[in-house]
Amino acid sequence: MLPQETVVLGGGIIGLSCAFEAARRGHRVTLLESGELGGQASGAAAGMLAPFSENTEQPDPFFQLSLNSLRLFPQWVRDVEEASGIKAELMHTGSLSLIQHEADLLPAQGRLAWQNQWGAGAELVQGSALRKLEPNLSRHIEAAVFNPEESHVYAPKLVAGLIQACRRLGVRLGQHAGRLARLELRQGGGAAIQMMNLEKEIQCDSLLLCSGAWAGELESWLGITIPVHPIRGQICSYPGSAEELRHMVFSSQAYWVGKQNGEIVCGASEDVAGFATGVTEKGIARLTSASSSFYPFLDNRALIRQWAGLRPATRDGFPLLGRVAGRSGIIMAAGHYRNGILLSPVSAKLAIDELEGRSRSDELRPFSPNRFTYI
Ligand SMILES: Cc1cc2nc3c(=O)[nH]c(=O)nc-3n(C[C@H](O)[C@H](O)[C@H](O)COP(=O)(O)OP(=O)(O)OC[C@H]3O[C@@H](n4cnc5c(N)ncnc54)[C@H](O)[C@@H]3O)c2cc1C
Incomplete structure (x- = not known):
């Protein structure tokens, strides 16, 4: 059974990709962006898809994740282009x-x-x-x-394509929502979110945290260490x-x-x-x-x-990808450093698989968002 209401926090390439993936699998999705969609790192990127040039030392889990994503890219771009009508110039x-x-x-x-x-x-x-x-x-x-x-894409066009694709799939896109004022993880699952510029509190059954370089701000709400x-x-x-x-x-x-x-x-x-x-x-x-x-x-x-x-x-150069503090409906996808454009399809796939309880346990272990928290 699909979760009833999914909220994505952050409208860069990672949040938009997660929203697109969730929506095309049938989830009801709302995306909340503090500022402008694609207005931060994702709109600034060179768009290079270069797992070999970026990983010259060894085939560690980060390299493998990057290579998986490169190989997903051609089909991913075709899907975004088809859903949006906007060419990403791959x-x-x-x-x-x-x-x-x-x-x-x-x-x-x-x-x-x-x-x-x-x-x-x-x-x-x-x-x-x-x-x-x-x-x-x-x-x-x-x-x-x-x-x-x-290969490479034109990152601002891929972002524009994802925005349009999300819109066409019925994702509610909330720009200029302001900073996060309150986040409460509910006992029975899901969360309540209050954004500075929105009057109403938003309730959701599952939450995807995709706030890029600002992910560290979530530490106090989540009770885990997030060294981003x-x-x-x-x-x-x-x-x-x-x-x-x-x-x-x-x-x-x-x-x-x-x-x-x-x-x-x-x-x-x-x-x-x-x-x-x-x-x-x-x-x-x-x-x-x-x-x-x-x-x-x-x-x-x-x-x-x-x-x-x-x-x-x-801190260790790997992204934060997976369940937060063992909660099934709270997923983080952030900290992609130099490779967030390259990693966008694989991050979206793994994040939504995890949300649906379908991911393989070994796949996400090296990227666990909880790995810096010692109790
Ligand atoms: C100059 C440059 C060149 C690059 N070149 C490449 C490249 O060639 N290839 C590559 O793969 N990668 C490249 N990158 C890296 C890539 O751009 C990033 O890894 C990627 O954009 C990260 O995506 P993101 O969605 O996590 O972050 P962002 O695009 O920064 O998006 C995060 C969003 O979250 C929003 N936000 C923050 N807090 C909240 C909140 N509490 N609630 C709601 N919204 C919130 C922010 O406003 C922002 O819009 C480059 C980066 C730079 C700066």
């Missing part, structure tokens, strides 16, 4: 992780060995083979790891085509992605700046300096845009 470009020093060759070979056992189909490309793949890359780079399966903090990412874009920059390219100083809309996106800083979402001259200068060095053709182009967002980081 591009199967593959990626290049640049090898900048001779000493990096050995670790790159180690990475290739284990990642190819997970079906990466990756290879080391050098010299003329690298130039052929990425003709505009600076000549001082001699080698790179090529991961053909990695914001890490600001500054990012910018140049005019340019996906033909000029053919792959997602990762270096130790920055990354570059050529979008369908005529922008080359270059990101991103990792700053500790509290909840500030402005850009700084220094932060953007580091990106433009790296661009001039790796992609000389960008040197004399003026930036189109510069912006920033807050990544929700956890």
